[in-house]
Amino acid sequence: MDTPLVRKLQRFARLSSGEKQALNEAARLNVRRIGPREDIIREGERPDQVNLILSGWACRYKQLEDGRRQIIAILLPGDLCDTHAFVMPEMDHSIGTLSVVTVAEIDRDALTTITEQHPRVTQALWWETLVGTAVQREWTVNIGQRTATERLGHLFCELFLRMRAVDLTDGPSCELPITQVDLADALGLSNVHVNRVLQELRANGLVTLRGRLLTIPDLPALKTASLFNPNYLHLDRIGRHLDATDE
Template identity: 70%
Template structure:
């Protein structure tokens, strides 16, 4: 069961058993495994299916001719790598793994069938695409206007909250398998600058980093320092309280 995706989509609308069954069937037809630091799809490839991240972390990136890389977004468990990517003639970016990744390849026909036969899934996917666009806008602001400490802190807040929304945090801690180089490529900072920022965040008691584990003792404090507002993630959409028939669920 692609439980992380279902949990994300149900923030928008409550899915029926039939909806969940259709998603499960589509996500189980072809499951692939990738090692860390491996391309899932390369710029110039012809996209023929949608990739759903089941386990592990990946990223969307662009590479300049001289080898410099810009990470454009991170993919976490439950993320679809663009639900309608197959309408493009060729990829204009690459998607690569950060950790080992298990993903489902969902065919063009399966996506079309889901959207034609399951209107609640269709509405939820519209919402998901709008949130993805909102995240991309926020990343542009992050690189263009925020200072170094604010950029890194903002990204850590976003990743933690996204992981929490699909049940992948434990209290104030979460897995953070990205390196300082990855952080630099996502925030437009040098490795030296990223190291200095992390030391400052640690020194101020805003984060604890132990290996691949991130702890944020006071999320509100980190949000204030990073000028972070979670509004662009649209976690409080009113539709999450609706059942599969559109009626309001009683409180539990």
């Protein structure tokens, strides 16, 4: 069975069975389970491997000296946490778990070998990096210009579509294993404000939250209410639909 990384990268390139096998095997060598609210890697540390999220949710974050935290990205299954480890001497931010997470630790040399032997994997990883940068731009717009209701609705749309892209949704529903405090730290809002906006989205029939399950009954309606345009996720790449012939 393909890992979430392979399912994700196939959106960007037509991977052959050999390329998929190389990625799947690399993701199964060194797997570890990490509990919620733990750091995968801390700011200032020097990474010697790339961490791949196999299951669970994590985040990139920066923390100020007084304890205030800003979540700058949410990492889902299929996301590589720290590919910049190839060029950066040390981490300039931390990566922590939001739920129980299973990660594959991929040795940098092993990943380098895969990219050297399989150019389409390199192409797909470049696309993955560029989409990550596009997501970061959209988060900046979200915090800088959208209203609180639009911010939260926009984030829900994005997370749902990213989960659907790696086949981890069930109809209009997906896992949402994060707290209102996490949402507040990602959106630049107070916990109280997030709670108020959640009540508004529920009252308008745009979302349903039961435990750790998010349901979006009418995705087009939530997109409209949140000013959400999914173009920055590049979900329509042809590589998502077609496989390469074996080489």
